[in-house]
Amino acid sequence: MSKSQTRKSLSQTLLRATQMTGMGRLMDATRIIQNALMGSGMGMDTAERRASNPAPHRQTPTPAANDAEPAHQAPKPRAPRAPAFAEHSFLFDGEQYPYRLYIPAAPDSADQPGQAPMPLIVLLHGCKQDAQDFARGTAMNALADEHQCMVLYPEQTSKSNSQRCWNWFEPDHQQLDQGEPGMIAALTRHVLAGDYKGRHADPARVYVAGLSAGGAMAAVVAGLYPDIFAAVGVHSGLPSGAAQDLMSAFGAMRRGAKGHAAPAMPTIVFHGSADTTVHPDNGDYVSDAALAALKASGLSLVKSRSTVGAASEQRTERVVYREANGPSYVEHWRIDAGPHAWSGGDAAGSYTDPDGPSASAAMLAFFLQHKLQASTATWK
Numbered sequence: 001m002s003k004s005q006t007r008k009s010l011s012q013t014l015l016r017a018t019q020m021t022g023m024g025r026l027m028d029a030t031r032i033i034q035n036a037l038m039g040s041g042m043g044m045d046t047a048e049r050r051a052s053n054p055a056p057h058r059q060t061p062t063p064a065a066n067d068a069e070p071a072h073q074a075p076k077p078r079a080p081r082a083p084a085f086a087e088h089s090f091l092f093d094g095e096q097y098p099y100r101l102y103i104p105a106a107p108d109s110a111d112q113p114g115q116a117p118m119p120l121i122v123l124l125h126g127c128k129q130d131a132q133d134f135a136r137g138t139a140m141n142a143l144a145d146e147h148q149c150m151v152l153y154p155e156q157t158s159k160s161n162s163q164r165c166w167n168w169f170e171p172d173h174q175q176l177d178q179g180e181p182g183m184i185a186a187l188t189r190h191v192l193a194g195d196y197k198g199r200h201a202d203p204a205r206v207y208v209a210g211l212s213a214g215g216a217m218a219a220v221v222a223g224l225y226p227d228i229f230a231a232v233g234v235h236s237g238l239p240s241g242a243a244q245d246l247m248s249a250f251g252a253m254r255r256g257a258k259g260h261a262a263p264a265m266p267t268i269v270f271h272g273s274a275d276t277t278v279h280p281d282n283g284d285y286v287s288d289a290a291l292a293a294l295k296a297s298g299l300s301l302v303k304s305r306s307t308v309g310a311a312s313e314q315r316t317e318r319v320v321y322r323e324a325n326g327p328s329y330v331e332h333w334r335i336d337a338g339p340h341a342w343s344g345g346d347a348a349g350s351y352t353d354p355d356g357p358s359a360s361a362a363m364l365a366f367f368l369q370h371k372l373q374a375s376t377a378t379w380k
Contacts, residue, residue: 083145085135090190092183095157099187100131102141102151103196117202119149119368122188122229124210124217126236126351127165131155134211137342137349140360147364150201152191154184166210166217169249174220174241181221184208188228207367209233209268211342211351212278216242219286223263231266231370233363236275236340238282239289256281262289264297268331268366270359272338280334287332291321294329301329314338314356327369333362 084103089096106115121144125134131153135141144151156164166173166180173179188208192201208229210218215237222232223240241260243249251257256279267290271283295301301321309316315336322328335343335356343359345352 083141084196085141087131090154090183090187092186093178095160095183097157097183097187098131098155100135100153100155101191102135102144102153103199104141104145104148104150106199115198117200119147119205119207120152120188120191120201121149121364121367122152122154122184122206122208122218122221124154124166124184124208124214124221125156125164126210126212126214127161127163129164129211129214129350133349134214135349137345137352138360139346140364143360143364147368149364150191150196150199152188154187156180165213168213168216168220168238168240169243169246169252171244173217176224180217181224184217184221185225185228202371204371204373205230205368206372207231207233207363207370209235209363210237211235212237212340216240219259219262222265222267223260226263226265227372229265230372231268231367233268233270233359233367234283234286235270235342235359235363236272236278236283237286238278239285242282242285252282253278255279256285258285259289262286262293264293264299265290266294266327266329266366266370268333268363270333270335270343270362272335272340272343272353272356274337275340277340283332283334287319287330291330294321299323299329308333309357314353316343316357328366331362331366333357333359 083105085100087098087100089098104118121140123134123138123140125131129137135151135153140151143149156166158164160180161167168174170179173181175181177185188206192203192206194200206229208218208221209215209232212235215234218232219234219237219240222229238252238257239259240262242252242257248257267287269283269287271280273280291301300323302324304320304322306318306320307315308318317334317336319332319334320328321330333343335353338356339353341351341353342349343353343356344361345354345359347354
């Protein structure tokens with residue numbers, strides 16, 4: 001092919017590539033340009049290309065005096081392990097419950113024997129959700145990577161509840177070591193006992209949180225197992241004992257209900273003022289019960305109130321009770337005009353409110369202030 005023909009062919013190729021780029025086919029455009037350049041030699045024949053690109057001069061190495069000694073080479077750095085978010089199944093009381101466990105990628109420094117155990121967050125989804133949907137909506141796994149935490153997502157079955165709601169309102173699921181609270185506690189212990197390629201969860205730093213029915217079940221589980229959980233988060237949920245059957249559950253959701261006395265456990269609450277599914281008063285009842293129990297335990301807490309949220313976020317009132325110069329023990333985030341949805345969540349998941357402050361970030365920061373003392377049911 002003559003040089004003029006080659007240039008004409010190349011011009012046609014470039015025109016096609018431009019059209020492909022406009023269509024978004026960048027890889028195809030790149031490929032045909034590369035093929036055209038290789039095939040055309042940029043208008044040079046083989047002899048011309050050889051003349052313009054002579055073979056590089058290769059110098060024969062002279063043997064060194066210490067060639068018998070192998071040269072020292074620094075070890076190659078180990079790549080971080082990829083994060084794992086596998087689906088599993090857990091047998092409890094004759095029933096199989098699916099769950100997902102997120103294990104963050106391990107940095108190079110952690111890829112050694114004896115690495116420190118990680119906090120474990122147990123997240124309970126709401127009605128009509130599953131573990132994967134809830135993980136997407138809360139975006140908790142991204143925070144878990146940043147803070148090196150495991151995240152456990154137990155999953156309700158449609159056999160147990162047609163809407164996949166946790167049965168927080170039924171007496172059979174409000175008792176120690178039975179029903180859904182028993183399953184969640186047993187699954188948590190199972191994960192705590194696991195070895196995940198040298199990585200482990202820390203029994204002193206285990207936390208439970210949930211949304212809606214999951215938030216109500218988190219309150220139930222925390223009340224039954226203060227020896228497992230160091231803190232609890234309730235988002236758009238209800239206090240433990242707020243209902244004893246389906247009818248009283250609907251009443252509590254519509255009007256609010258105080259429920260049982262809460263354990264003396266660090267508690268964080270999120271609730272939107274425009275929630276028409278679970279009345280916002282329920283958030284007040286959860287935080288009030290926790291505050292009463294903590295004060296009865298002898299803690300002296302100082303109250304503060306602030307308004308939080310960037311310009312793009314909904315106005316949120318944050319009420320905090322903390323020890324003087326110490327950690328916060330109760331936090332209540334009231335989201336102005338907030339709906340029945342996970343505040344600051346990712347729209348890729350269901351029941352999320354991307355315009356609100358991040359409940360995931362706030363809960364994780366709150367949780368990591370607290371841990372159980374060894375072999376006790378108290379926190380510090």
